[in-house]
Amino acid sequence: MLKDYFKLDELNTNVRTELLAGVTTFLTMSYIIFVNPLFLSFFGDPNLKDLALPFSASMTATCLSAALMCIFMGIWTNYPFALAPGMGLNAIVSYQMVLGMGLSWPSAMGVIVMEGIIITILVLTGFREAVMNSIPLSLKQAISVGIGLFIAFIGLVQAGFVQPSKDTLVTLGKFDNLPVVVAVFGLLLTAILLKARIKGALLIGILGSTFLAILMNYASGFQAFPDPNIAKLPPSLLSMPDFSTVGRFDFGAISKLGVLTALVLIFSVMLSDFFDTLGTVIGLGSEAKFLDQQGRLPRINRVLLVDSLSAVAGGASSASSVTTYIESAAGISAGGRSGLTTVVVGVLFLLAIFLSPVAGVVPKEATAPALIIVGFLMLSIVKDLPFAKFDEAFPAFLIMIVMPLTYSISNGIGFGFITFTLIKLLTGRGREVHWLMYVVSFAFAIDFAIPALKLLFNF
Numbered sequence: 001m002l003k004d005y006f007k008l009d010e011l012n013t014n015v016r017t018e019l020l021a022g023v024t025t026f027l028t029m030s031y032i033i034f035v036n037p038l039f040l041s042f043f044g045d046p047n048l049k050d051l052a053l054p055f056s057a058s059m060t061a062t063c064l065s066a067a068l069m070c071i072f073m074g075i076w077t078n079y080p081f082a083l084a085p086g087m088g089l090n091a092i093v094s095y096q097m098v099l100g101m102g103l104s105w106p107s108a109m110g111v112i113v114m115e116g117i118i119i120t121i122l123v124l125t126g127f128r129e130a131v132m133n134s135i136p137l138s139l140k141q142a143i144s145v146g147i148g149l150f151i152a153f154i155g156l157v158q159a160g161f162v163q164p165s166k167d168t169l170v171t172l173g174k175f176d177n178l179p180v181v182v183a184v185f186g187l188l189l190t191a192i193l194l195k196a197r198i199k200g201a202l203l204i205g206i207l208g209s210t211f212l213a214i215l216m217n218y219a220s221g222f223q224a225f226p227d228p229n230i231a232k233l234p235p236s237l238l239s240m241p242d243f244s245t246v247g248r249f250d251f252g253a254i255s256k257l258g259v260l261t262a263l264v265l266i267f268s269v270m271l272s273d274f275f276d277t278l279g280t281v282i283g284l285g286s287e288a289k290f291l292d293q294q295g296r297l298p299r300i301n302r303v304l305l306v307d308s309l310s311a312v313a314g315g316a317s318s319a320s321s322v323t324t325y326i327e328s329a330a331g332i333s334a335g336g337r338s339g340l341t342t343v344v345v346g347v348l349f350l351l352a353i354f355l356s357p358v359a360g361v362v363p364k365e366a367t368a369p370a371l372i373i374v375g376f377l378m379l380s381i382v383k384d385l386p387f388a389k390f391d392e393a394f395p396a397f398l399i400m401i402v403m404p405l406t407y408s409i410s411n412g413i414g415f416g417f418i419t420f421t422l423i424k425l426l427t428g429r430g431r432e433v434h435w436l437m438y439v440v441s442f443a444f445a446i447d448f449a450i451p452a453l454k455l456l457f458n459f
Helices: 013-028 032-040 054-076 089-100 106-124 128-131 137-159 178-195 201-219 253-257 259-287 300-316 328-331 339-352 364-385 388-407 407-428 434-458
Strands: 083-085 161-165 169-172 322-324
Touching: 013 201, 013 328, 013 339, 013 364, 032 054, 032 089, 054 300, 054 322, 054 339, 083 300, 089 106, 089 259, 106 128, 106 253, 106 259, 106 300, 128 259, 128 300, 128 434, 137 161, 137 178, 137 364, 137 388, 137 407, 137 434, 161 407, 178 201, 178 364, 201 364, 253 259, 259 300, 259 322, 259 328, 259 364, 259 407, 259 434, 300 322, 328 339, 328 364, 364 434, 388 407, 407 434
Parallel strands: none
Antiparallel strands: 083 322, 161 169
C-alpha cells in the first residue's frame, strides 16, 4: 500500500530507504524541539519571566504543529520536504513583537496567522507560483548553491568549528573541548561511510556521534555538555504534553500598534516567510533532482499551499510560523524521494510530544556533520552557472554569498533580485526581465528601506 500510494517504485526508492531518510531528517532538525521553546521563553531570562511562554507548552506546540504539517505535506504533495517552526521568525515574534513592541503573545501569534492567511490567498490565486516561475534559471541555481553554503555554515557553527569574533566577525573555534571532538568524529565517520557508499551514512554518523557523546559525558562526570539533558540517558522516557497555549491567538495587534504599523509588521514577516520558503523549495528540489529544465518543480502549488497553511497552523498553536526546512536536504541526501519520508518525520515529531526526554539526548555537535556534508553536496550545481554573463553571474554571486553571511535566505534572494533587475534595466535590457521580477524586487527594496522610512516618517 505504501509503495503504491507514494509511488516508491516510480521514484526508484523503497520503504526502508524512506524510513531511514525520515529518521535522518528528524534527527537533523530535532534541535527545534528545544530551541523554539527557548526563544519563546526568552532563554529562561529571569528578568523576562513574566513575559515568557511556558517552556513545556511551547515544546508541545512546536512538536504538534510540526507533526501535523509534515504529515499533511507528505500525504498531499508526495515530496520529502519537512516542516517545523522557523528559526528567525521565532526571534521576530519573541524579541521584536512581544519584547520590543509590547504585544501580548496571543496578538503576536495573531500576526503570524494573518500573514499565513495572506500568503495562502496568494497561493490560491496562483501569484506565488507565478513569482517562482518568473525567476531566471541562473538565479534559481544560485539559490540552491546559497542554501548549500548556508546549511554548511550552520553546521560549522553548531559543530564549534566556527565561532563569533569581535575583530573578524567569525573565527576558528576552539578544539579543546569534548563536544568539538564529537563533531570531528562524526564528520570523519560520515565522510568515510559516504565514500564507501554505505546507505544511511548520515543517520549512522548522527547515531554514532551521539553514542560517543554519551560515553564521553559519563566519563567526564557529566561535565562535557553544559545542558543537563544533552548526551545523558534520561531518567524517564515519557513526559506529559501541555496544550495550554494551543489555540490562544487574537488580532489585537492592529488596535495596539495602529493600522499602518501593523501592516508594515505583517508585510515584513510575510516577505521573509514567502521567500525563505521559495528558496528552500528550489534548493531541495534541485538536490533531489525534481526540477525540470526550466528549474520548475512539478506540483509546486501543493507544496506552497501546505507551507502557507503551516504558517496559519503555527500561529494558531502558539508555536510561531511553521515553514519548510532546509534540513530536509539531509534526508534527501540519505535517499528520501517521496512523501513517506516526511510522514515519518511527522510521526516522530508526534512521538516527541511524549518522548521529548529521549529526543533531547542528541547534541547539536552530532547533527552538525550531516549539515556540513549536505551543504557540500548542494554546491555541485555551481558549475552550471553562466559565469561568462556578468549580468546574471554577479546577482547569482550576491545570492550565494549574502545568504550565509546574513544568516537569511530571503536577504540573499532580495540582494540578488534587486541587482539583477537594476543591471538589466540600466543597461537597456529591461524587457528581458519578467514584470513579476520588478514587483518582487520593489517589494524587497521597500522591506530593506523600512528602518530608514520609520526614522524619516516617525512611525
